[in-house]
Amino acid sequence: MPRNGSFAILFNTLVVMFMLAPLVIVCLVAFTPENTLSLPGWTWSLRWFRKVFEHPDFVTSFINSLWLATVSASLAVGLAVPASLAITRGNFPGRQALEGLFLSPLVIPHLVLGVALLQMFARIGATGSFVWLALAHVVVITPYAMRLLIAAMTGYDRSVEHAALSLGASRLTVFRRITLPMILPGVSGGWLLCFINSFDEVTMSIFITAPSTITLPVKMYMYATESIDPMMAAVSALIVGLTAATALLLDRIYGLDRVLVGQR
Amino acid sequence: MPFLELDALSKHYGPVKAVDDVSLSVEQGEFISLLGPSGCGKTTTLQMIAGFVDATAGRIRLQGRDITHAPANSRGLGIVFQSYALFPHMTVADNVAFGLEMQKVERAERARRVEQALALVHLDAHAGRYPRELSGGQRQRVALARAIVIRPPLLLLDEPLSNLDAKLREAMQFELRTIQQQVGTTTIMVTHDQAEAFSVSDRVVVMQSGRITQIDTPYEVYEHPASEFISRFVGKTNLLPPATDGGPQRHVRPEKLMLKPAGQGRADATIVDRFFLGSQWLYHLESPLGPMVVVQVNDGSPAHPPGTAVALDWDDAILRTLPEGGR
Numbered sequence: 001m002p003r004n005g006s007f008a009i010l011f012n013t014l015v016v017m018f019m020l021a022p023l024v025i026v027c028l029v030a031f032t033p034e035n036t037l038s039l040p041g042w043t044w045s046l047r048w049f050r051k052v053f054e055h056p057d058f059v060t061s062f063i064n065s066l067w068l069a070t071v072s073a074s075l076a077v078g079l080a081v082p083a084s085l086a087i088t089r090g091n092f093p094g095r096q097a098l099e100g101l102f103l104s105p106l107v108i109p110h111l112v113l114g115v116a117l118l119q120m121f122a123r124i125g126a127t128g129s130f131v132w133l134a135l136a137h138v139v140v141i142t143p144y145a146m147r148l149l150i151a152a153m154t155g156y157d158r159s160v161e162h163a164a165l166s167l168g169a170s171r172l173t174v175f176r177r178i179t180l181p182m183i184l185p186g187v188s189g190g191w192l193l194c195f196i197n198s199f200d201e202v203t204m205s206i207f208i209t210a211p212s213t214i215t216l217p218v219k220m221y222m223y224a225t226e227s228i229d230p231m232m233a234a235v236s237a238l239i240v241g242l243t244a245a246t247a248l249l250l251d252r253i254y255g256l257d258r259v260l261v262g263q264r
Numbered sequence: 265m266p267f268l269e270l271d272a273l274s275k276h277y278g279p280v281k282a283v284d285d286v287s288l289s290v291e292q293g294e295f296i297s298l299l300g301p302s303g304c305g306k307t308t309t310l311q312m313i314a315g316f317v318d319a320t321a322g323r324i325r326l327q328g329r330d331i332t333h334a335p336a337n338s339r340g341l342g343i344v345f346q347s348y349a350l351f352p353h354m355t356v357a358d359n360v361a362f363g364l365e366m367q368k369v370e371r372a373e374r375a376r377r378v379e380q381a382l383a384l385v386h387l388d389a390h391a392g393r394y395p396r397e398l399s400g401g402q403r404q405r406v407a408l409a410r411a412i413v414i415r416p417p418l419l420l421l422d423e424p425l426s427n428l429d430a431k432l433r434e435a436m437q438f439e440l441r442t443i444q445q446q447v448g449t450t451t452i453m454v455t456h457d458q459a460e461a462f463s464v465s466d467r468v469v470v471m472q473s474g475r476i477t478q479i480d481t482p483y484e485v486y487e488h489p490a491s492e493f494i495s496r497f498v499g500k501t502n503l504l505p506p507a508t509d510g511g512p513q514r515h516v517r518p519e520k521l522m523l524k525p526a527g528q529g530r531a532d533a534t535i536v537d538r539f540f541l542g543s544q545w546l547y548h549l550e551s552p553l554g555p556m557v558v559v560q561v562n563d564g565s566p567a568h569p570p571g572t573a574v575a576l577d578w579d580d581a582i583l584r585t586l587p588e589g590g591r
Contacts, residue, residue, distance in 0.1 A: 157347055157349060160350070160351060160352075162314075162343070162345070162349065163343065163345060163350075163351075163410075165315075165336045165337045166315075166337070166339070166341055166342075166343045167366050167410070168367055168414070169337055169362075169366050171337075177362075178351060181353045
């Protein structure tokens with residue numbers, strides 16, 4: 001087993017602390033009984049958490065975000081599975097171009113996309129449409145699913161599918177019983193990455209959400225520009241808690257690094 | 265009517281003739297090996313029979329039925345892949361049961377036949393394991409059990425032993441043959457290993473550049489190769505000058521040459537090098553006839569050290585000439 005030197009341990013500790021400190025502080029602030037952003041002293045309070053749930057628009061935007069992330073992650077994975085199958089197995093002209101096309105949203109700033117989509121939505125009358133919002137999210141999150149799925153499918157032994165075919169399985173059965181279970185880590189990992197990215201997306205969503213489709217990050221941003229009070233900390237703490245629980249679940253089921261790196 | 269018939273089967277990839285005009289008749293219960301160097305078309309031929317590669321021209325008939333363009337999942341053949349191609353997310357028993365499930369064999373019967381097949385390959389104790397928990401030889405046997413449990417009319421083996429180490433490979437050769445004879449399934453095996461082809465096959469089909477160059481029993485292929493290429497592919501050979509001027513060159517296998525004391529044979533020779541193979545000694549010699557290779561049984565007597573002057577002797581009856589035009 002490789003052992004880290006004391007310098008490496010110190011360095012890593014500092015990095016982890018540097019990254020975690022803001023999260024820890026925001027979670028602590030959420031429990032303050034005061035009216036300002038301050039660390040709680042001897043008395044802790046849940047008043048700001050109660051306040052969150054007294055704001056029905058926050059709860060609605062949270063449900064909007066959950067729903068949006070679920071729908072767009074599912075659509076993105078539904079698109080990415082056949083696309084990456086074609087890209088990793090097919091031998092057709094334009095295969096590379098197709099891969100580039102699917103991964104290209106990664107390099108386009110969300111700000112630019114947001115402005116562009118705002119104009120397009122206004123033109124086609126899609127402003128305030130949940131479906132178009134979801135489609136916009138699909139565009140920006142699909143690359144994450146593609147990366148994982150392409151990794152999961154590269155080096156995949158096709159003769160396993162041939163074996164199933166030779167044993168009398170139909171093409172659909174081969175996909176359902178053999179291919180899908182074998183790429184499942186890529187599928188589920190991709191879905192979760194997509195979900196997180198969609199849930200977290202704010203830059204583009206600011207431009208293209210309407211009051212009826214507003215997402216939690218956008219709502220938080222708008223609230224924070226008007227007033228600074230510990231309720232923002234409480235919302236953040238809730239999201240941190242939810243994310244941590246999801247990450248823990250993911251790690252328990254597949255192993256986080258395997259899901260995120262897409263390796264067996 | 266032959267059990268399996270390949271009739272002028274061809275597969276062309278653009279100008280490349282991967283398989284070119286291959287015709288072969290296989291009788292029921294036969295064990296046939298397609299033998300040749302890599303790129304000779306043997307695997308493509310097997311994949312056309314399996315239905316994974318579509319033939320450019322020619323016919324494949326199995327039990328009189330034309331299956332040339334039938335989909336792979338309607339042919340009902342048993343196939344053992346070089347990589348074994350086990351389903352990694354299923355247990356050994358589920359792997360073997362998969363084909364029966366596809367045939368809609370009812371549950372109790374399925375379990376009985378899976379058990380039977382696993383017993384045949386001595387893996388009954390491993391039914392609940394996953395492929396990743398098995399050794400290479402065990403995976404190979406699961407692949408075999410999965411292929412034969414569906415009682416296929418034809419068993420196709422694609423380099424089935426090439427991923428095993430030498431000792432296991434030899435043991436599996438005999439086991440493969442024994443199992444094939446027990447179940448009596450007509451079998452076609454693709455291999456580049458002549459020893460493997462010889463030890464298990466009834467007949468060997470030698471392929472070269474997409475064409476069949478010889479179909480014979482293993483003994484005939486070794487003793488009467490149709491060409492110098494085949495002669496060298498299936499073993500070592502020595503060239504002897506023609507008996508008469510302008511006559512054909514004569515060949516003799518290394519184990520059929522005898523070493524005699526100097527001056528007592530038909531040609532003088534000097535030992536250049538020797539290699540100990542356990543049961544045999546392999547000698548490289550220099551002689552007026554050219555370089556020679558001789559194999560002698562290790563009968564316990566001391567070997568000739570390099571530099572020893574000896575004489576080569578042979579029985580004219582065992583000299584072979586190759587057919588005209590044999591390449």
